[in-house]
Amino acid sequence: MDRTPDGSYGAAFEHGVEACLVVELASGRILDANGAVCRLLSYHRDLLRRMPIVDLHRGQEPALLVFTEAVLTKGVYWTRDLSVRHAGGAELCLEYAGALLPGGEALLLTLHDLDARRQRDIQDEGELYLRDGIGEWQRVERVFQGIERENQLILQAAGEGIYGVNAEGKGTFVNPAAERILGWSAAELLGRDIHSVMHHHRPDGSPYPAHECPIYAAFREGRVKRVSDEVFWTRDGRPIWVEYTSTPIRTGDRVIGAVIVFRDVSQRREADERLRAALSEVDRLRRRLELENAYLQEEIRLSGNHHGIIGRSAAIQKILQQVELVAPTDASVLVTGESGTGKELIARAIHEAGRRSGRPLIRVNCAAIPRELFESEFFGHAKGSFTGALRDRVGRFELADGGTLFLDEVGEIPLDLQGKLLRVLQDGLFERVGEERTRTVDVRIVAATNRDLKAEVARGRFRQDLYFRLNVFPIESPPLRERPEDIPLLAAHLLRDAVRKLNTVDLSLTEGSVRRLVGYGWPGNVRELQNVIERAAILARNGRIHLDLPAEEAGAGSLPGPTVEAPPAIETRRDLRNRERASVLAALEAASGKVSGPGGAAERMGVPATTLTSRIKALGIDLRGLKERARAKVRPVPDGGW
Numbered sequence: 001m002d003r004t005p006d007g008s009y010g011a012a013f014e015h016g017v018e019a020c021l022v023v024e025l026a027s028g029r030i031l032d033a034n035g036a037v038c039r040l041l042s043y044h045r046d047l048l049r050r051m052p053i054v055d056l057h058r059g060q061e062p063a064l065l066v067f068t069e070a071v072l073t074k075g076v077y078w079t080r081d082l083s084v085r086h087a088g089g090a091e092l093c094l095e096y097a098g099a100l101l102p103g104g105e106a107l108l109l110t111l112h113d114l115d116a117r118r119q120r121d122i123q124d125e126g127e128l129y130l131r132d133g134i135g136e137w138q139r140v141e142r143v144f145q146g147i148e149r150e151n152q153l154i155l156q157a158a159g160e161g162i163y164g165v166n167a168e169g170k171g172t173f174v175n176p177a178a179e180r181i182l183g184w185s186a187a188e189l190l191g192r193d194i195h196s197v198m199h200h201h202r203p204d205g206s207p208y209p210a211h212e213c214p215i216y217a218a219f220r221e222g223r224v225k226r227v228s229d230e231v232f233w234t235r236d237g238r239p240i241w242v243e244y245t246s247t248p249i250r251t252g253d254r255v256i257g258a259v260i261v262f263r264d265v266s267q268r269r270e271a272d273e274r275l276r277a278a279l280s281e282v283d284r285l286r287r288r289l290e291l292e293n294a295y296l297q298e299e300i301r302l303s304g305n306h307h308g309i310i311g312r313s314a315a316i317q318k319i320l321q322q323v324e325l326v327a328p329t330d331a332s333v334l335v336t337g338e339s340g341t342g343k344e345l346i347a348r349a350i351h352e353a354g355r356r357s358g359r360p361l362i363r364v365n366c367a368a369i370p371r372e373l374f375e376s377e378f379f380g381h382a383k384g385s386f387t388g389a390l391r392d393r394v395g396r397f398e399l400a401d402g403g404t405l406f407l408d409e410v411g412e413i414p415l416d417l418q419g420k421l422l423r424v425l426q427d428g429l430f431e432r433v434g435e436e437r438t439r440t441v442d443v444r445i446v447a448a449t450n451r452d453l454k455a456e457v458a459r460g461r462f463r464q465d466l467y468f469r470l471n472v473f474p475i476e477s478p479p480l481r482e483r484p485e486d487i488p489l490l491a492a493h494l495l496r497d498a499v500r501k502l503n504t505v506d507l508s509l510t511e512g513s514v515r516r517l518v519g520y521g522w523p524g525n526v527r528e529l530q531n532v533i534e535r536a537a538i539l540a541r542n543g544r545i546h547l548d549l550p551a552e553e554a555g556a557g558s559l560p561g562p563t564v565e566a567p568p569a570i571e572t573r574r575d576l577r578n579r580e581r582a583s584v585l586a587a588l589e590a591a592s593g594k595v596s597g598p599g600g601a602a603e604r605m606g607v608p609a610t611t612l613t614s615r616i617k618a619l620g621i622d623l624r625g626l627k628e629r630a631r632a633k634v635r636p637v638p639d640g641g642w
Contacts, residue, residue, distance in 0.1 A: 009022060009032050009034075013032070013034050014034050014035060015034075015035065016034055016036060017036060018036060018110050018111075018112065019034065019036040019037035019039075019040040019041075019110065019111040019112075019113075020033070020034045020036065020037060020108060020109065020110050020111070021033050021034075021037055021048070021053070021108075021109040021111070022101070022106050022107070022108055022109075023053045023106060023107045023109060024105065024106050025068075025072075025104075025105055025106060025107060026105065027052070028052045028053050028054055029051075029052055029053070030048050030049055030050075030051050030052070030053055031049070031106060032049060033045050033048040033049065037111060040092070040111060040113060041056075041084060041086060041087060041092070042086055042087035042088060043087050053109075056084050056085075057082055057083075057084070059228050059229075060081075060082055060083070060228075062268060062272070063079070063081045063082055064082060066079075066081075067079045067081070067082065067096060067098065068098070068107070070098075071098035071099065071100055071107060072100060075099065075100050076097070076098070076099045076100075077097075077098050078095060078096060078097040078098070079095070079096050080093075080094070080095050080096075080114070082094065082096050083226065084111070090223075091224055091226060092113065092115075093113075093114045093115055093224070094111050094112060094113060094114060095111075095112040095114055095117075096109060096110070096111060096112075097109070097110040097112070098110075160177060160261050160262060160263045161175065161177045161178030161180075161181045161182065161242075161260075161261070161262045161263065161264075162174075162175040162177065162178055162259065162260070162261050162262075163175065163178050163189065163194065163259075163260055164249070164257060164258070164259050164260070165194050165215070165216075165219075165257050165258055165260070166256060166257040167219055167255065167256055167257055168193075169193050169194060169195055169210065169215075169216055170191055170192060170193055170194065171189040171190045171191060171192055171194050172190065172257060173186070173190070174186040174189050174190065178262075181232075181234075181240070181262075181264050182198055182232060182234050182235065183234045183235030183236060184197070184198070184234075184235050188235075193210075194215075195208075195210045195213050195215070195216065196210070198232045198233045198234070199213060199215065199230075199232060199233070200233065201231075201233065201239075202230070202231075203229075203230065203231045203239065203241075214227050214246060215244075215246040215258060215260055216258075217246075218246035218247065218248050218258045219246075219248045219249070219255045219256075219257055219258045220255075221248075222248050222250070222255050223248065224245060224246065224247050224248070225245070225246040226243075226244075226245050226246075227243065227244055227245075227246075228243035228265070229241075229243075230242060230244075232262065240264050240266050241264070241265050241266045241269045242262045242263065242264060242265060243262065243263060243265050244260055244261060244262035244263075245260070245261050245262075246258050246259075246260050247259050247260075247261075287394075288394065288398075288399070309323075309342065309345050309346065309349055310486065310489050310490055310493055311483060311485075311486035311489060311490070312485060312486065312489065313483035313485050313486045315478040315482065315483045316483065316486060319346060319475060319477070320349075322473075322475050323346065323349045323350055323353060323475075324353065326350060326473045326475075327349070327350045327351075327353035327354040328353075328354060328355065329354075330444050331472045331473050332425070332444075332445045332446070332447070332469060332470050332471075332472040332473070333347075333350055333445075333446045333447070333472070333473045333474075333475060334410075334447050334448075334449070334453070334470045334471045334472075334473070334474050334475070335347060335446065335447070335448040335449075335474075335475045335476075335477055336448070336449055336450070336453075336474065336475070336476050336477065337448075337450065337476055337477030337478065337479070338450050338477075338479050338525055338611075338614045338615070338618060339450050339524070339525065339527070339610060339611055339614055340480075340524050340525035340526050340527030340528060340611070341477040341478065341479055341480065341525045341526060342477055342525075342526055343408070343448035343477050344363065344406065344408060344448065346446075346448075346475060346477060347361070347363075347404070347406040347446040347448060348361060348406075350404070350446055351403070351404040351406075351444075351446070354404070354444070356402065356403050356404055356444055359400075359401075359402040359403030359404070360399070360400060360403045360404075361400075361403060361404045361406060362396050362399050362400035362403065362404070362405050362406065363406045363408060364377065364378070364396050364405065364406065364407055364408065365408045365409060366407055366408060366409045366410055366411075366412045366413050367408070367409035367412040371414055374413065374414065374417050375417065375420065375433050376389075376393065376395065376433050377395065377396060378395050378396055378397055378420075378421065378424075378430075379395040379397060379398070379420075379424075379430045379431065379432055379433065380392070380393045380394045380395030380397075380398055380432040380433070381393050381395075381432050381433035381434055381435075382432050382433065382434040382435040384434065385432075385433045385434020385435070386433065386434065389433075389434065392432075393432075395430075395432065397424060397430060397441050397443060398439065398441060400441075400443045401441045401442060401443060402442055402443075403443065403444070404443065404444045404445075404446060405443045405444070405445055405446070406446050406447075406448070407445065407446070407447040407448070407470075408447075408448050409448065409449060409450070410447040410448065410449050410453075410470065411449040411450075411451035411453055411456060411462060415460075415461060415462070415463065418462070418463045418466045419463065419466075421466065422463065422465060422466045422469060424441065425445060425466075425469050425470075426469065428440050428441050428442055428443075429441075445470065447470045450614050451617075452617060453467050453470075453471070454467070479522070479525055479618070480522040480525045480526055480529065481521050481522050481576055481577075481580065482577075484518045484576075487514075487517050487518050487522075487529070488509070488514050488517070488518070490526060490529060491509055491513075491514065491517050491529065491533055492509060494529065494530050494533040494534070495507055495508070495509060495533050495536075495537065495545075498533055498534045498537040499537060501534075502534075502537055502538065504537060504540065505543055506543070507537055507540050507543060507544075507545050508543075509545070510544075513545065513547055516547055516549060517529070517532075517547070517549075520549050521576065521579070521580045521583070523580070523605070523607050523611055523612070523615055524607060524608070524611050528607075532547065532548065532549065535548055536548065550605075550606045550607075577619070580615070580619065581619045581621070583605070584601070584605070584612070584615060584616065584619060584621060585621065585626075587601035587604045587605050588601045588616075588621070588623070588626055589626070590604060591604060592627070593623060593626045593627035595609055595612055595613060595616070595623070596609035596612075597609075
């Protein structure tokens, strides 16, 4: 059956006596509906064309699926297991016939109104009676007697449970299938109030008043009732899920009872529940993978150029040995060291060498999270839990489940939130903000800080129990000035990355450039070296780079002249440390102990205030005593002068 140019299926389809629908297999959408089906269902044709077929059969999806599979398998199939709700609300008892259209992309469904068919049969019988007279009436009587006998046989052989009740709700007949399903014998049910025997409680165990029972409502209201989500109670007190139809029995205009046809759908319901749970789990994993993918894409974008630990120094070899020892375990690791020394690289190396490498490494910069958002960032939140929470959000702990969580700058976590962090580290339990459900998580923790957490514990700014929980396996990341032999390797690696990033011609380091790099103190460590190398690549001319080191800035008014690179004097590590300490002390003395802000020591040295603060702690400089000495030098004399 092909479509006409206006999108319909032709005059024969449009004006056919039988109600017909054409359904697209791929989407389940109704492609067309003829006039007969619009009259039968009282739906407008345009509405039906926009409607999926499943919308006409809510609650009957399994039966619809079985019917569709049968049509696809046999080519033509029919069923009476499907019913449709009329636009006015009434349930229609129908017989469906399905056929696969040429091309195999759509089904032709024909809907037969069984009530109308029975009316036609009755009318036909009436006409027959009028024609054939008494002889035909006698024949009809014999037919009805045969039908009654056949009905008894049908009741005995039916696989569904069938029982009848009178207008008082008492049992009038029970077939063998009902006895088998419910465990009650027919003798035990006949004459008894059926509702109080096996329909007395709802699925949740709450009482089920008889006046609310749909079975009784069928003969009170004179309408067929179909239910698919209730339980009957067996003789041994066990609930079974059933779907049933309660049909009123009439004598003339009077309803005298009802016939109930039911089937046990417990196994099907369990299968549906398992399917829904599986689909829900698939959906949850899909959303989680989407979040992980978005997070990892962001991490790739921000990860910079340094993807490995580079160096031949004894300090680097020690770190690599420590990584090799701790990576196969799930022990918590605390990486300490100044800013820019590559603490995150150590965390990545631990993760990639461990058994969790197949799961993500999730990084949290604790110093960059506003205090009021710590809980949401770590544990997630439920929709509507606070202003701006427009949807559910997965926290970093849940995102890292099965993998590794890297807590950068862990010393910045507020003291009152450290207890909640400790709980999830100890028990693996947490709740999203605004949600009472307790969730479990399995993560490996690697933390990093440039603070002295032991000193922070002594000052009461960091919980001792959390410190011990994190400091199971400590690793110290040494500053760049303490491993000068690694500077040439790092500089060459960073220069290659800069050339690739800037898309410039190949550049190389000269011996003189390497000597100048090795001779510099690098207060900003590898991060500062990366910036210097990238700046040098930008300033390069004719394949030669120009190093712009802070310690070599020319004074104001100096005249340019030829630069002669004299071989630097050999200095030990202690000499370098003492020289750096003297430089920092001189800057602090000149700034009267002031570290940051205009005129501060950081501005004088041309380094970030956070870097200088870290260096002051690492060099053991008593900043408070230095400030007191500076104030003592400018203390006012008694006459009010200076």
